[in-house]
Amino acid sequence: MFKTKKAKIALFSGLGLVAVAVIAGAMLLVNGGGGKSATDSAEGKLYYTTVNEGSIASTTLLAGTVEAADEQYIYYDATKGNISEIKVKVGDQVAAGQALVQYDTGELQANLDMAVRSRDKIGRQIYDLRTNGQTVELSGDDSVDNKTVSSAQRSVDLQLQDLNDAYADAQTNIDKAQAALNETTVLSNVAGTVVEINKSVSKSNASSQTVVHIVNQGSLQVVGTLSEYDLANMAVDQEVKLTSKVYPDQSWAGKITYISNYPEANGAASPSAAGSSSSSNAKYPFKIALTSEVGPLKQGFSVNIEVINNKKSILVPVTAVVTKDDKQYVWTMVDGKAKRVEVTLGGADAVHQEVTSGLVAGDQVISNPSADLEDGKEVKAVEETTDQAK
Numbered sequence: 001m002f003k004t005k006k007a008k009i010a011l012f013s014g015l016g017l018v019a020v021a022v023i024a025g026a027m028l029l030v031n032g033g034g035g036k037s038a039t040d041s042a043e044g045k046l047y048y049t050t051v052n053e054g055s056i057a058s059t060t061l062l063a064g065t066v067e068a069a070d071e072q073y074i075y076y077d078a079t080k081g082n083i084s085e086i087k088v089k090v091g092d093q094v095a096a097g098q099a100l101v102q103y104d105t106g107e108l109q110a111n112l113d114m115a116v117r118s119r120d121k122i123g124r125q126i127y128d129l130r131t132n133g134q135t136v137e138l139s140g141d142d143s144v145d146n147k148t149v150s151s152a153q154r155s156v157d158l159q160l161q162d163l164n165d166a167y168a169d170a171q172t173n174i175d176k177a178q179a180a181l182n183e184t185t186v187l188s189n190v191a192g193t194v195v196e197i198n199k200s201v202s203k204s205n206a207s208s209q210t211v212v213h214i215v216n217q218g219s220l221q222v223v224g225t226l227s228e229y230d231l232a233n234m235a236v237d238q239e240v241k242l243t244s245k246v247y248p249d250q251s252w253a254g255k256i257t258y259i260s261n262y263p264e265a266n267g268a269a270s271p272s273a274a275g276s277s278s279s280s281n282a283k284y285p286f287k288i289a290l291t292s293e294v295g296p297l298k299q300g301f302s303v304n305i306e307v308i309n310n311k312k313s314i315l316v317p318v319t320a321v322v323t324k325d326d327k328q329y330v331w332t333m334v335d336g337k338a339k340r341v342e343v344t345l346g347g348a349d350a351v352h353q354e355v356t357s358g359l360v361a362g363d364q365v366i367s368n369p370s371a372d373l374e375d376g377k378e379v380k381a382v383e384e385t386t387d388q389a390k
Helices: 003-032 105-134 142-182
Strands: 046-048 053-054 061-068 071-075 083-085 099-103 183-188 192-197 208-217 219-227 241-242 251-259 284-288 302-307 312-318 321-326 328-332 337-342 342-348 351-355 362-365
Touching: 083 208, 099 208, 105 142, 219 251, 219 302, 241 284, 251 302
Parallel strands: none
Antiparallel strands: 046 362, 053 312, 061 219, 061 302, 071 208, 083 099, 099 183, 192 208, 219 284, 241 251, 241 302, 251 284, 312 351, 321 328, 328 337, 328 362, 342 351
């Protein structure tokens, strides 16, 4: 028996309805015959967190270079003459105050000896004048003799004053000659290791010539430069975390010890292409002292620097903040009812938002506010855990 096309279509459509009915029945059986509403599902639940003080992650990331914190360069000084001896060699451990370089002392020693002889000569004249005085011939006339003695005494006193002044000047010359002689011996200002020696210095070379270079290998620091934007967020004594690509599994602690108030000479503002305004690429030098063990860090290493934020603020989840009409709000729970609170915001990281006004520690804030929340409306929320309110 043949069926019409209309009948075939009706038959197939009927089968489709039966299939849909079967699938729907299966779903009802799986869900226990009813199922939860959207607000009761895991995705629809509200979560709350109790407000506490804390610190957001730092957003200031810098780069720096490791260098010696204690080192000394001894440069050749042509005014001192020729170098007669370099008293150390590469690899020597030296102490502060140890002699490193000796310049020729011949001429300066002669100057000192001459100054000493000149002073001693004056000293002998003073001794003779005080011991022997001045001979005066008396006439036998008391009146005349008294005047003669008085005049002679004044002369002796004046001579003695002049000689004492000359003796003091001679001693000053000795002190200067001795200081110049002492400077021919160059001493170490730091304790460390001799890493460089240069015996081929020349008087005709006008540039700075290093003779000895000493480094304290155990005292390192990190140096670098800040942009004007980073400068506004950093201060001396802030703690930092240092990492190196050479040792990715290690980190070092440090503290900012110096930030310059003045940019580097080559970091001044430069005029823009239009000429009507200027763009600044100013760079401000900074220094960081290592406060943890140096370990495998070496001079010349490049390091990444994360400035640790120790500032304590009221923190809420970033998801808790709602913006409306250019104002920011959070929803709190008070006695089981929702309350919208206007807040002032500070900085933020990927998880937390600083709140500078509007909340206090202990407030309960809804972490994932829904659009149907209303002021004064009863609300049920579950205390947030680490894997909720995502």
